[in-house]
Amino acid sequence: MKIKHFVLGFLVLAGASASAQTRKKAAAPAAASTSLAHPKLVVGIVIDQMRWDYLYRYYDRYQAGGLKRMLNEGFTCENTQIDYLPTETGPGHSCIYSGSVPAIHGIASNDYIEQATGRHMYCAGDTTVQSVGTTSTAGQMSPRNLQVTTITDELRLGTNFRSKVIGVSLKDRGAILPAGHTANAAYWFDDASGNFITSTYYMNDLPAWVKSFNASGKLQKYLSQKWNTLYPIDTYVQSNPDNSPYEGKYRGETSPVFPHDLSVISKKENNGNSAIRSSPYGISLSIDFAEQAIESEKLGQNSVTDFLALSLSSTDYVGHQFGPNAVETEDVYLRLDKDLAAFFSYLDAKIGKGNYTAFLTADHGAAHNPKFLQDHGVPAGYVSPGAMARDLNAFLEKKFDTKGLVLDANNYMINFNNVLIKNKGLSTDAIIAESLGFLSTQLGVLYAVNSRNVEQAGLPEWIKTRVINGYNKDYSGAIQVILKPGYYGGSPNATGTTHGTWTPYDTHIPLVFMGWGVQHGALNRETHMTDISATLAAILHLQMPDGCIGKPIAELIKR
Helix, strand or coil, X not given: CHHHHHHHHHHHHHHHHHHHHHHHHHHXXXXXXXXXXXXXXXXXXXXXXXXXXXXXXXXXXXXXXCHHXXXXXXXXXXXXXXXXXXXXXHHHHHHHHHCCXXXXXXXXXXXXXXXXXXXXXXXXXCCCCCEECCCCHHHCECCCCCCCCCHHHHHHHHCCCCCCEEEEECCHHHHHHHHCCCCCXXXXXXXXXXXXXXXXXXXCCCCHHHHHHHCCCHHHHHHCCEECCCCCHHHCXXXXXXXXXXXXXXXXXXXXXXXXXXXXXXHHCCCHHHHHCCCCHHHHHHHHHHHHHHHHHCCCCCCCCEEEEEEECHHHHHHHHHCCCCHHHHHHHHHHHHHHHHHHHHHHHHHHCCCEEEEEECCCCCCCCHHHHHHXXXXXXXXXXXXXXXXXXXXXXXXXXXXXCEEECHHHEEEECHHHHHHHXXXXXXXXXXXXXXXXXXXXXXXXXXXXXXXXXXXXXXXXXXHHHHCCCCCCXXXXXXXXXXXXXXXXXXXCCCCCCCCHHHHEEXXXXXECXXXXXXXXXXXXXXHHHHXXXXXXXXXXXXXXXXXXXXXXXXX
8 A cells, every 4th residue: 555655646746747847838938928029110200291181092003012001001090180280390290209289298380489578489499509410500409399208208218218219301390309308319401511410419420320321422313313203294193284373383493394303403492402302302312311320220120129200301392382283292192102112121121021110190281272272163262471460460559559569470370479568568368359359350260269268269179179289378379360261371372282270181191000019900980199109109018208198099009
């Protein structure tokens, strides 16, 4: 019996030992995967002035590897709306990356007025820093006016600053505001030198690779070309005839028609290098620089996630000059798509397909040209901000016996001379009340609203919410002017287009995610620009930016 018990005990112990070994082997993979998975690189792509419908207006002509790839492999949010006014580049880039709105983040528009002093401010302007890479003042820029963190800041903070963050754009604000306060670098294009530059906020000298890029001759190569259509011009059926009265001309050209000889145009410009901005080659140059940044800074080869914030500006310059219905606009998007296809192929080879997360969106949309709409029987028109300020000043002068009570009427806001009003002992409330009555009768004005008391205004909720979110007490005008649909600020019969209003053509933007952590699909419920950084925070397992009011778009996140 003792022998039987011994054998039985031995077998039990052996079985237990084997079982323990089995559990250890089974547990080994779990122990090896205790570190949280993450993408090697996040690439944020903002297409300046891209209307949502451009995803589909030219869809049949896009290549398989560009925008079509994002739609067919990634996740598209088909009803993404901007949450505030005005719809402009500075507030747009700030909102995309912070999830916040002007009422909180402080970037009230591209250019705005400090209400207490009347001082004019630029959203990225900073006279306490100096230019790096140029002798011009184009480098006196930083993110200091942005009063919140960005998702790029949160990535740096969340990895104890081991992640690298770099912002790239032709526009200073397109590079600086997305890259955030803690970025390793932000680079933008300087017309005077023809260089990508930065400021002493980031560094005291350009890296060798940036100097090498600037000296490479790429800019001159692009500016020596003629911009002709990518495909035969008679196939551009989504556009007006090439010689259209709604389009603006380049200097040196007698009509806005192809081909556009950039070598000639650049000589006619005040500064020849600026011609790159309003051509598709500005996109190519920006992506060339972004790829060099990835190579030289070894982005995506880190132990933690890196972030490239890329803003492509030429679509905005071309849009402003030619409008949404021009052959030039159709062609710039076909060329953008071609460049994106090549860029994604580069990322696949360098970082690895599925190892990076990319998203594409826009900072705002754009209106149809009002004269174009009028000629097709659609209600539309122009409102001159300069004339509005002048006429309102004349009206208030008679009422209050004081000249110059209005500083300007830009960004669809009325900025009063608050220093003068205080010194004269006038009533701001009385001036606002008189102004509201005057403005509400002006051609093209739908509403004139006291920005400080929007809750009591009889406005549709869609508009009311955007006015509230856009009003910053320190930097926004006291009155918000809401224009009728189809109207925008400009001189009569102005060519091209602009943006900045509450209407869907300005507020409805594309939003497509692709790659690591993203599942394939589409969503038609309303999402918001403020949701972008919250979604990135969820994918990357980071804290949301400190001013974020958005929510993660859970449907697109792969579990």
